[in-house]
Amino acid sequence: MKNVYIYCEGQTEESFINEILYPYFLNCGIVVRPIICITKRTVNMKYKGGVSNYAKIKKELSRICKQHSNEYVTTMFDYYAMPDNTPDINYDDPDIYKRIKHIEYAIDTDINQQNCNFHFMLHEFEGILFSSPKSFALIADTNVVESIQKIRDSYPTPEHINNSPETAPSKRIQSLISNYAKIKDGTLLSKDMGIDIIMDQCPHFREWIQGIISWNK
Secondary structure: OEEEEEEEOOHHHHHHHHHHHHHHHHOOOEEEEEEEOEEEEOOOOEEEOOOOOHHHHHHHHHHHHHHOOOOEEEEEEEOOOOOOOOOOOOOOOOOHHHHHHHHHHHHHHHHOOOOEEOOEEOOOHHHHHHHOHHHHHHOOOHHHHHHHHHHHHOOOOHHHOOOOOOOOHHHHHHHHOOOOOHHHHHHHHHHHHOHHHHHHHOHHHHHHHHHHHHOOO
16 A cells, blocks of 8 residues: 545545545545644644644744654645745646646645645635535535536636636625535535536546546656
8 A cells, every 4th residue: 555645724624535536536545644734833732734824834834744754744735825935836727737737736845845846726625516516416406506507618627717806716605505514515515416427527627536546656
């Protein structure tokens, strides 16, 4: 078995890794292990979740890479709302995939650890939930499902759903489903649609999954 450590933003990503990615990768002879971002350390406590400063991410990720120097380390961070001091975060290219690869490469260069592969969710975790709008029937009525489908149909892929404070994927879902529970419902929807559909609909996500499988074969 090969270990892969996924440094992630919070409990939503941790649940997705444990419930969806873990069984998928286990069939490939890989054990994925989530590590939630530690935003603050004190003598008696660690504070987990959220991103406020890239320097904290760099310090923690560098530590993880060194601690597991012979194993693969990657990430699940939302591109949306990353700190302003993230390397090349303001790099602009009309092609979202070229843009995101450029920024990920800039971060990998800054971390400077050979086993590090920084990965962004486009534009945030909730974007992948638009891969199968019909899955929303589990938690919402027909009108909401139709609204989700209309949003999905307006973009080339779920990863293109934009990242402004008002129209980010999570804000769209919350505006339609007032009682949406980020961790529980995000995991439920992901399980229902399945990783194969997500990979089919989301090229950047698919490339990330394939990269983990092909690492160090």
